Amino acid sequence: xxxxxxxxxxxxxxxxxxxxxxxxxxxxxxxxxxxxxxxxxxxxxxxxxxxxxxxxxxxxxxxxxxxxxxxxxxxxxxxxxxxxxxxxxxxxxxxxxxxxxxxxxxxxxxxxxxxxxxxxxxxxxxxxxxxxxxxxxxxxxxxxxxxxxxxxxxxxxxxxxxxxxxxxxxxxxxxxxxxxxxxxxxxxxxxxxxxxxxxxxxxxxxxxxxxxxxxxxxxxxxxxxxxxxxxxxxxxxxxxxxxxxxxxxxxxxxxxxxxxxxxxxx
Amino acid sequence: xxxxxxxxxxxxxxxxxxxxxxxxxxxxxxxxxxxxxxxxxxxxxxxxxxxxxxxxxxxxxxxxxxxxxxxxxxxxxxxxxxxxxxxxxxxxxxxxxxxxxxxxxxxxxxxxxxxxxxxxxxxxxxxxxxxxxxxxxxxxxxxxxxxxxxxxxxxxxxxxxxxxxxxxxxxxxxxxxxxxxxxxxxxxxxxxxxxxxxxxxxxxxxxxxxxxxxxxxxxxxxxxxxxxxxxxxxxxxxxxxxxxxxxxxxxxxxxxxxxxxxxx
Numbered sequence: 282x283x284x285x286x287x288x289x290x291x292x293x294x295x296x297x298x299x300x301x302x303x304x305x306x307x308x309x310x311x312x313x314x315x316x317x318x319x320x321x322x323x324x325x326x327x328x329x330x331x332x333x334x335x336x337x338x339x340x341x342x343x344x345x346x347x348x349x350x351x352x353x354x355x356x357x358x359x360x361x362x363x364x365x366x367x368x369x370x371x372x373x374x375x376x377x378x379x380x381x382x383x384x385x386x387x388x389x390x391x392x393x394x395x396x397x398x399x400x401x402x403x404x405x406x407x408x409x410x411x412x413x414x415x416x417x418x419x420x421x422x423x424x425x426x427x428x429x430x431x432x433x434x435x436x437x438x439x440x441x442x443x444x445x446x447x448x449x450x451x452x453x454x455x456x457x458x459x460x461x462x463x464x465x466x467x468x469x470x471x472x473x474x475x476x477x478x479x480x481x482x483x484x485x486x487x488x489x490x491x492x493x494x495x496x497x498x499x500x501x502x503x504x505x506x507x508x509x510x511x512x513x514x515x516x517x518x519x520x521x522x523x524x525x526x527x528x529x530x531x532x533x534x535x536x537x538x539x540x541x542x543x544x545x546x547x
Numbered sequence: 548x549x550x551x552x553x554x555x556x557x558x559x560x561x562x563x564x565x566x567x568x569x570x571x572x573x574x575x576x577x578x579x580x581x582x583x584x585x586x587x588x589x590x591x592x593x594x595x596x597x598x599x600x601x602x603x604x605x606x607x608x609x610x611x612x613x614x615x616x617x618x619x620x621x622x623x624x625x626x627x628x629x630x631x632x633x634x635x636x637x638x639x640x641x642x643x644x645x646x647x648x649x650x651x652x653x654x655x656x657x658x659x660x661x662x663x664x665x666x667x668x669x670x671x672x673x674x675x676x677x678x679x680x681x682x683x684x685x686x687x688x689x690x691x692x693x694x695x696x697x698x699x700x701x702x703x704x705x706x707x708x709x710x711x712x713x714x715x716x717x718x719x720x721x722x723x724x725x726x727x728x729x730x731x732x733x734x735x736x737x738x739x740x741x742x743x744x745x746x747x748x749x750x751x752x753x754x755x756x757x758x759x760x761x762x763x764x765x766x767x768x769x770x771x772x773x774x775x776x777x778x779x780x781x782x783x784x785x786x787x788x789x790x791x792x793x794x795x796x797x798x799x800x801x802x803x804x805x806x807x808x809x810x811x
Contacts, residue, residue: 282556282557282558282579282752285559286552295579296581297579299752300581300661300752300809301588301811302588307588308587309585309586309587310585314584317583317584327586329590329591331609331649331650331651332650359651361653361782363590363808363810364590364808364810365592365653366653399586399587401586401810481587538590539586541586
């Protein structure tokens with residue numbers, strides 16, 4: 282154990298020689314340390330999923346809601362795993378879906394209010410390559426955030442997120458969307474069924490005169506190709522993680538380890 | 548107020564000259580700063596007990612309540628006190644008990660995945676030296692985690708706990724891998740109703756480790772460490788509880804619990 286301060290993106294942060302993260306390999310090295318500590322500077326939403334967040338009937342801890350079809354046969358439950366992990370099932374009929382979402386639309390992209398989010402999620406495929414998922418921020422918390430028949434995210438929403446379409450494990454993409462104006466990168470990453478990956482995004486807007494935010498996706502702490510999103514007209518967003526069953530008619534599931542969202546407050 | 552960075556166990560950390568902690572006087576000076584704020588590095592369980600609604604009959608949120616009959620005097624509740632405090636009572640029948648337990652087994656000791664756990668707890672004795680108390684981490688925590696008749700922690704579990712038994716003021720600490728349990732470490736004396744910080748640093752920094760070095764801390768001061776063989780360990784829960792010796796009801800008040808474990 283050797284924790285050291287260093288600079289990354291003009292941001293003084295810390296890393297540990299033993300535990301990591303190594304330099305340049307964590308989304309959070311781009312987030313000011315003071316934003317984690319000072320609530321007058323930034324808001325922080327963090328859930329490590331130590332307990333069952335909710336059921337379709339009752340939002341048991343007040344932060345989460347669940348939108349889903351009625352066909353699931355698996356039981357959503359806490360897992361005996363390191364770090365607090367919740368397993369969310371989806372019905373096994375083609376195009377059945379489930380979405381875990383924050384209760385309020387608590388984040389909006391406006392000039393000068395940068396945002397960082399990261400979620401550690403694994404998809405558990407019942408049939409090889411068939412699952413569809415969505416992880417990100419959107420103003421639309423509703424059925425068909427993931428379009429039917431492996432068609433990816435819906436055609437209009439305000440937000441930013443990662444998605445996987447059915448048919449392959451190599452089809453994890455990233456999208457920003459301002460209404461129907463969407464910037465989509467497909468097949469950027471590969472997932473392995475039941476293996477966790479960290480899906481994060483640094484939505485950077487540091488000046489109140491910005492007209493666009495630069496959205497840089499991070500998977501396992503490594504930056505991908507950034508997209509610009511026009512700020513004008515955006516609405517408030519919720520965090521949503523969702524799953525839709527593919528055409529093979531077998532029940533898929535998600536394992537959710539944590540989600541953390543920091544946004545500049547003032 | 549003067550906050551300064553300094554090095555402790557090769558770990559750059561901070562202390563404030565006026566507000567503390569003094570150098571070497573906090574358990575958390577051993578935990579990398581980055582583990583507190585970067586969720587990709589470590590998981591964080593932290594409860595300051597501003598609320599606690601779970602009951603034996605209706606589990607809710609992060610905790611389960613395991614206890615005998617409900618004839619204890621006084622309601623289990625968050626009480627008026629600085630920083631959020633939850634007060635729980637075991638009734639006074641001989642060997643009746645009560646435990647507050649995290650709802651899932653969310654921590655497992657494997658090579659390279661250190662854990663830092665600290666809980667601030669006051670154990671309140673109904674009669675002088677008559678209570679049995681326990682706090683720590685164990686798999687399958689539940690009834691008889693404290694054995695009847697002042698016999699200490701269960702004879703087989705995976706984890707590490709502090710405990711105090713009826714008739715003895717000594718605080719003890721042990722590690723346990725199923726039935727293989729370390730010789731108890733004495734960690735000072737228990738004082739009824741006095742808040743005490745109970746910390747355990749489960750240190751394993753290499754994926755080739757075969758044991759974790761488990762160092763108990765009382766109020767930020769380290770006591771003799773015990774090795775815990777990693778092979779065969781199961782997932783653990785946080786547990787705090789009390790058991791009566793029949794003289795009077797025993798109680799505990801918990802102020803906070805914080806558990807950090809390396810995630811990947």
